[in-house]
Structure formats: C-alpha cells, structure tokens
Amino acid sequence: MTSTTTAPTAARLLTTTPLIRILDLKVHFPVERGLLIKRRLGTIKAVDGVSLDINSGEVLGLVGESGCGKSTLARGILRLVPITEGEVLFEGNDLAGMRKARLNQLRPSLQMIFQDPYASLNPRKTVFDTIAEPLKVHGLSGRKNLALEVGRLMGQVGLAPRLMRKYPHEFSGGQRQRIAIARALALNPRLLIADEPVSALDVSVQAQILNLLRKLQREHNLTMLFVSHDLAVVRHMTQRIAVMYFGRIVEIGAAETIFERPAHPYTRTLLEAIPVPDPVRARIIRDRLPTGDPPSPLNPPPGCAFAPRCPYVKPACRETVPELTSVFESGSAPHHAACLLHDSLPPFSITG
C-alpha cells in the first residue's frame, strides 16, 4: 500500500467541486397523539438547518450519538425521509424539490448500505437475485450477461461467484455486508452513503469490511458519506469529519484536526469518552466524565443545545444559538465550529 491515496492535500481539496451541496436542510417530524382525532404534541427537529458540501471523491465522516440526527440526515440526502425545508443539490439538481419520476432516474447514482446486513437483505432471495435486482430494474444488463455481471461484482467484494445461488442465512455477518456492498455498487453509484456499516460486526470482521470499503472507494473514486458513532473507525476512514449534536453540525474540519485540535466542547467530550485500548491512557481520561444527558427533543433548550452539559458554559450560551463559523484554517480544509467560546477555550489534551 502506498500513501498516495488517503492523505488529503490542500490542492486536491481546493480543486474539487462538491458532488453534493446541502443547503439549510431541515427534517422535522410531527409528534401526534390519538387515533382518529390527532392532537399535535410538538415537533421533533431531527435535522435542523444543516448546510454541508460533500466533495467529489472524498470520504466525509458524520459522527454523533444516537438521536443526534446523523442517520436522518443521511436518509434526507437520498430523500428516504420527507424533507421539511432546504435543498440537496446533486450536480446542480435539487433532489429535495424534484419530482419522484426524475428522482428515480438519479437513484442509481445514489446508493446506501446499512448497519444490519441481515435486515437489509431479503431472506427469500438468493445472492444472485439480490445483486441482479437493481441491474434488472434499471435495465443495465442483458439477461445473458446478468450472471456474468453478478459474478464480477461478487468477485470485487471478495465473495466467490460460486456462492451466488445461496441465501443470506447461509452467510456470516461480514459476508452479508459484502453482499449489500456488491448490490450498492451494481449501478456504479457516484455517492455511497454508509450508515454504521461495521457497527454490528466483530473486530476482526470489521477490519476486513473497512479495508474493502477503502479499496472500492479508491478504485471507483467513490464519494462517500460515512456515518458512524465510532470515532476511531471514522478517523481511519475519512478525510473530513462533521460532528452532529441535536440536529445540527457543531464542528466540521479535516479529520486529523478534529482529533488534535477539537474546537467545540462537545467534540472534546466525545473524544474523551471513547474507550482507548491503552490502559495507561484509559486511566487518565476515564474520570473526565461527561455530565448530564442530551436534552429532550420535544423541549429543546434556548441557545446552544450543548450548554446544559458544557463544562465551559457562559450565560450568553443559554440565549444565543451559535452559528458555524470559521475557527482556523488548518492544513487541508477549513475548520468550522458552532461555539460562542471557541476563541477562549483552553488547549485540548487527551494525554493528561
């Protein structure tokens, strides 16, 4: 392996154009009670004003804890959930406002893989049927060449083509995730969204799938949105990372900078909470405890959503919702954070 492939260079990031441009995206879910006469109890703002570029050929990481809206954002980009407001520009076309028929024409370019490969595969379909289905639907392969093409795709993800008549239950978790990846790649997508693709897998299998995703990303120059709660995995896989909290992006920047100079207190809290496989370091950071729980989505606090848990909180934080602003230019990518205090935070150190 050479190092030419992953290290993002300034030149590369500056010359790329965004494949996806998200503008002020909102996905709100009404919360209702009652069967016939519905009473509106409130609104959950799962995604509340996210703007984001995913550059062509890059792997962008999206991290956050459960309920922060990262999966809803991923689904919103593909319009798998109804969009309340905002735009998702894919090569200049707005997916959010597009008619269904036109959207379906673009679907081959936009693919997704999920956490649980068992739930995302139809147990009654053979591997051949599963991988061939998108090819048939979009009429991309003649009947004769179908088996050949499915075999080629299986080979690409490290599965022996002779297994194509088998059913999902005959495969291990890692192999099932390979099947899901082969299906996602069948139509030569431009964008691949991976939502917690290795969270259900054992450590040794996780390594295999991560290597496979990186290999395919390079070979196809795929643009990827890699959604995960596991920061070590995201650091390994991505060039840029966006951190989400309570429906908003609170920090975004080059992956290494996020880890070395986190500018948002929430990012710092997350980094300190990750268990590290190093007993000496683990004992140093284990008592720096995050306080409190995330706020209730039905009853959001005024001001910064992290303020109630923030160790650096000032009175102003409880009144103003901070916007993402540029905190510094670092190396390869601009670094933005949504914190009123980003200038006055003490330096971050994880080693003590």
Place this chain on the structure above:
Amino acid sequence: MYRSGTAGDQSDIQPLLSVKDLSVSFYTREGVSRAVNRLSYDVYPGETLGIVGESGSGKSVSQYAMLGLLPMPPARIEAGTALFQGQEILNRTQREYRSLRGREISMIFQDPMTALNPFMTVGKQLKEPLRIHEGLRGAEARHRVLDALHAVGIQDGVRRLDMYPHEFSGGMRQRVTIAMALITRPRLLIADEPTTALDVTVQAQILALIRKIQHEMNMTVTLITHDLGVIAGACERVIVMYAGQIMETAPVDSLFATPRHPYTSALLASLPSAHTRDNDLYTIPGMPPDPMETTTGCPFAPRCAHATEECLFTECTIKEVAPGHWSACIRTQAGEL
C-alpha cells in the same frame, strides 16, 4: 492459578470464585455445539476481571451456565466445577439458584429495556429482590430503594419510584438495572456487555458508576465485553477467549503492552487507530472454527500467522509465560515467539 501480579502478593488470598475445567455444549438437531471448552479461572475479592472475545467465543455462555441461566436441554454442562466462596454452584436446583442469584451474585445485561419489566413501576421492581431475599417490605424497603437509586446517581428518586421503564432514557434505565442488581449488596457482579447498547458519553458514566460502587461496597466484578477499549479502562486483569477456550490471561497493562498470544496480537492489530490512516488494517484470515466440529490442537492455528504443523495437533494447555501472564500458545511457551 492465573494470579495477577499487580495487586501485591495475593498468594494467601482465597479466590471468591474458582472455575475449573468447565465445558458446556448445546445438543441440537444439527449436532453438538461445543460452546465452552475446559475453562478454568479464578476471580479474586475486590478485583475487576475482564473477559473479552468475539461473538461465539463462549464468554457469555460460560457465565450463564454458572448461574443456571441456560435452558437444559439443549444446553448441558459436560464437566467442571465452580466454587463460589468454597461452595459448588454448578448443577444446582432452580430453587437453589434463585437464592444465589440476586443475593450473592448479581448480573446486569446489555439491553436494560429487556432486563426490566415494562408493566411494573421501577419502585416495585427494585423492591422485589429485597422482599424475596431479605423479606423486607413497606417503609424499610422503600428507604433501601431510595438509597440504591441515590447510589447510582438518580437524584429525584421519590418521583422516579412511580415511573415505568419507558419513561427513562437508555442510560437511566441501565442505572436502574444496576441499582436493582446491587440492592442486596452481592459479593460478585457479572456485567455482560453493560454498555454496548449505550452512547460513548453514557458508557463512560456507567463504567465510572460501576467502579465507584465497587469500591464503596468492596464488590468483585466480572466484566464481559467485546470492546478492548472498555477492558483497558475498567479492568485489572483480563481473560481473552476464542472458540470456547482461554487463549491468554494477564494483568491489563501487561496484556496490552506485551500480548503473548498471536490471537490477542492479531485482535489489537486489527483495531483502527491514530496511526492506521495511511494503511490497510491488519486482518485475520479465515473464520472462527465451527463449534459443531471437533478440532485438535490450537483452535486459532488455522488462522495464525505463526502456526507450525505442531500447533495443529498438539493439545494446548495454558501456562505461565511471565509473572501473572498466562498463554495457551505452545510457541510462546517454548520461547519461540
């Protein structure tokens, strides 16, 4: 055996739990699945022992077997002894198990929602072990319940008593199950992936909570997890399991600094970290052995980068290769690795 060198000289300390040659199988229509294979280990009073392994390694099954929590059949304890405070606890009657579980040994599980009864208020559920094991009721029980909730960091206990599990967040629910497990002041807490379903920030809080209560009550903890990071921060000693057997056991610092079994080294090498960005991750070739098939030799040998022909045929027994550090690898034992 397998004594830690970290906690001073323990040579005259009796283990709280001593497991010897425990083997557990499942008898199914497809055949016999050997889940746990001649497992031997000791747990010493006051320590936190980690058991780490991937799915199917037998780490949970071994603990369930000891507490009479496996349905028999299909499960069967083939052999072995487990002495808890000197008393045999394997193959007891369900009646005997009921007086052991929740009083002397408590267990918490991965998913706090399934461990709690959704139709019962939290207060009622917490009072149950007190009524069953200590015959405690009324104001006295209520007092103990409030104490327990306070101990796990639930401040407004009085209000919480009449609430149902669904009214709690995931982290709060796990606090409730911990309160319930500890309300009878057990000697040993077995925590089976207690934070796997939780977010990292909540995980850090729950692990710290277990640590705090352990010190206050001088309790012993067995922590089962797949997460080597959790082991590093929470345990003093660790057992690495693979295919139903112990591959390696050592004090945590020694295990992470100088792993002495190729399986442990391979697991550590396959973790993504700050230094792996420019390279592919190390991967272990092949798959774990089918528990339905009887194997000879070291179960890891077919996937091991250092295996010789001898490894495939020589029955491996765990031996001390450095102070407090035990390995089942015959090549390590011979000083070749």
